[in-house]
Amino acid sequence: MSTISPAHDDHTHGHDHAHHGPPHGITRWLYTTNHKDIGTMYLVFSCVMFFVGGTMAMMIRAELFKPGLQFFNPQFFNSLTTIHGLVMIFGAIMPAFVGLANWLVPMQVGAADMAFPRMNNWSFWLLIPASILLLSGFFVPGGAIASGWTLYPPLSVQQGISMDMTILAIHMLGASSIMGSINIITTILNMRAPGMTLMKMPLFVWTWLITAYLLIAVMPVLAGAITMLLFDRHFGTSFFSAAGGGDPTMFLHIFWFFGHPEVYIMILPAFGIISQILPAFARKPLFGYASMVYATASIALLSFIVWGHHMFTVGMPAAGNLFFMYATILISVPTGVKVFNWISTMWRGSMTFETPMLFAIGFIFLFTIGGFSGLVLAIAPVDITLHNTYYVVAHFHYVLVSGALFAIMGAVYFWLPKWTGKMYNETLGKWHFWLSMVGFNLAFFPQHFLGLAGMPRRIPDYALQFAEWNMWSSIGAFLFGASQLLLVYNVVATIRSGRAAEQKPWEGADSLEWTHLPTPAPYHTFEVAPVIK
């Protein structure tokens, strides 16, 4: 990793400007252009949305606890699964990563702030009306959309006004993401400290740089698709209406051209987080830094040519199915490089197992299971059997919960001392990890069995043969959901009454925010850029 010239060890500069601290009251948050304030708002917003989406998950699992209709009618159940997916993807996971990027990218590249601070503020505040639009669909005639988060026509063309609200909300969320991505790319390319070459950047910065390019490439594609959907609904076009000469399958192609890179948008920053946590607790440099960068770029490039594996059952020619099958399987090569490097980083390391490390190891273990079930689904003839079953639900929850979410939680524990200047309660953190681990696996591992046995997804009722595993899955989900309250309690207790953190609480941490800034990080940092040797 890079070393820093002591002559330019300028963190005292932040103290000189302590009197330029944050303004007080609500205006601090409304008008702020400070990357740390905006990062905090993103993280709080994503936490709120995580619990909103999580509440829907609990309702879904309560309905599925036993066969028969318990609480909800099928239409409302489908609304729950649809909005749960949209809220978790666009409201929880993505804003959490953007929040982490806001906090960390400027500090890790030695910049004073993001390149476009006012646009940064605008990116965040767009999320609030968008999420209100998305959620208020439950309170309009016809109820919230029930088409699934993929918005497939013809169902999405036929639904009520909440579909228009959702389309507007997704446009706004997309605009927010694109502005955020422009900010991140511009910051990384133009505001790095002297000497901070691209290949000296921490892996979190690298993965976010690549993710931001992915976002700029595919968010407009989703926007194009749902704009056409809006025209089909209200302006007499028939882009996706077979009755008017259109092609609903075309929507699937356009949607998944966005949708599969979107999966990597939600996992690449997680790779970056894990690549920073592991060396800190193994007290060894990351194994294969350059190959990690190239593997990340390879995964991003390959993500553009695999969208068809989501639609093996729509009747593509065999050659098309084979192409998408082989291309998808190819992704396991750079992913395997990453897993190999993470394990090699730990190999013969002087490891300790604080909470961030537990989440990182949990990530490697469980994400790999999600990767393997992805390989199973990538095989076209197998997928035709498993398509739209609970096997798919199990697969993507292993990728997005024990993958993306575990990485976010690990990141929160890892950087909380830097953000707050306080140490969290380690015992509580470990309880949170182990309860999450048990609850998550109990909730989602049985869903592999349910899918293999033929249980379809997006149904509120099911045959008796699926009853037992569904009961266990619901118990696991309730345990997982309840254990997340420990995280909130731990963070709040840390901020209110945690003991003071050391300057560098993690012995092996070596990026700029640990080596070159005081703890907690001052409101303004790096007004004079450090020089990296």
Add this chain to the structure above:
Amino acid sequence: MSARAVDRDPGTPGRKRRAIVTGLVLAAIALAIYATVIVQYVAGR
């Protein structure tokens, strides 16, 4: 310090201009992709 490194120092005009150009180019790419998706589909119909 190299000329390039000096250029990156905060407050240097060249650095600010380059940041704005980078941002505008990225925004133009996003808009172009959005337009292309719709235009190619309209043209195809």
